[in-house]
Amino acid sequence: xxxxxxxxxxxxxxxxxxxxxxxxxxxxxxxxxxxxxxxxxxxxxxxxxxxxxxxxxxxxxxxxxxxxxxxxxxxxxxxxxxxxxxxxxxxxxxxxxxxxxxxxxxxxxxxx
Amino acid sequence: xxxxxxxxxxxxxxxxxxxxxxxxxxxxxxxxxxxxxxxxxxxxxxxxxxxxxxxxxxxxxxxxxxxxxxxxxxxxxxxxxxxxxxxxxxxxxxxxxxxxxxxxxxxxxxx
Numbered sequence: 521x522x523x524x525x526x527x528x529x530x531x532x533x534x535x536x537x538x539x540x541x542x543x544x545x546x547x548x549x550x551x552x553x554x555x556x557x558x559x560x561x562x563x564x565x566x567x568x569x570x571x572x573x574x575x576x577x578x579x580x581x582x583x584x585x586x587x588x589x590x591x592x593x594x595x596x597x598x599x600x601x602x603x604x605x606x607x608x609x610x611x612x613x614x615x616x617x618x619x620x621x622x623x624x625x626x627x628x629x630x631x632x
Numbered sequence: 633x634x635x636x637x638x639x640x641x642x643x644x645x646x647x648x649x650x651x652x653x654x655x656x657x658x659x660x661x662x663x664x665x666x667x668x669x670x671x672x673x674x675x676x677x678x679x680x681x682x683x684x685x686x687x688x689x690x691x692x693x694x695x696x697x698x699x700x701x702x703x704x705x706x707x708x709x710x711x712x713x714x715x716x717x718x719x720x721x722x723x724x725x726x727x728x729x730x731x732x733x734x735x736x737x738x739x740x741x742x743x
Binding site for chain 1 (some may be wrong): 677
C-alpha cells in the first residue's frame with residue numbers, strides 16, 4: 521500500500537524552464553491537493569480537485585497548472601519557472617470531506 | 633479572509649516536560665480543525681476535532697477544541713526526544729473543500 525507517491529524527490533531547474541511534478545495515490549481517494557511549504561510560512565494551497573475532471577484554484581495558483589484525468593493522478597505543471605517558486609511541494613489526498621488528508625513525502629524544488 | 637495562527641512559533645523543553653501548543657482561527661462557517669506532526673518529510677495526521685468531537689486523546693497526546701474561543705490546544709505530556717517536530721494546525725470551513733494551515737510550532741525536546 522504505497523499511499524501518496526510524489527516524484528521526483530529533488531529537482532533543480534533553471535529560470536524559464538518547465539517541469540511537471542507527479543503525484544499518484546492508490547487509495548481511491550476522490551480529493552487531491554497540491555501545497556507549497558516555504559520556511560516559516562506553513563502550507564499554502566495551490567490547486568485542489570474533488571474528482572476526475574474537476575480542479576479548482578487555491579490560495580496561490582499563479583504560475584501553476586493542474587489536470588485530473590484519472591482518480592489516481594494529479595500532476596502539477598510549472599510552465600516558466602521563477603526563483604519565487606523555489607519551495608517544497610506536497611501532494612495530499614483524502615477520501616471525502618469528513619476525512620483527514622494523507623500527504624506524500626514532498627518534492628524539493630530549487631530554481632536558479 | 634480566513635486565518636489560522638499558531639503559538640508559540642518555537643519551543644525548547646527538556647525530556648519529561650509537559651507542553652501546550654495553541655491554535656486560534658478566524659474561519660467562516662467552521663467545519664473541522666486538524667493537528668499534524670511534521671518531522672523531516674510528510675505531515676502525519678494526529679487528531680481531527682469537530683463540533684461533535686471536541687476532545688481527542690492518544691497516549692501522551694491530547695487535544696481540545698474551544699468553539700466559543702475559536703481555538704484549540706495540543707498537549708503533550710512526559711515529552712520525549714521523538715516528539716521533536718513541527719506541529720501544524722489546519723482548519724476547514726464547510727464551503728470550498730480547502731484547508732487553511734497555520735505556520736506551525738517547532739518543538740525541540742532536549743535529552
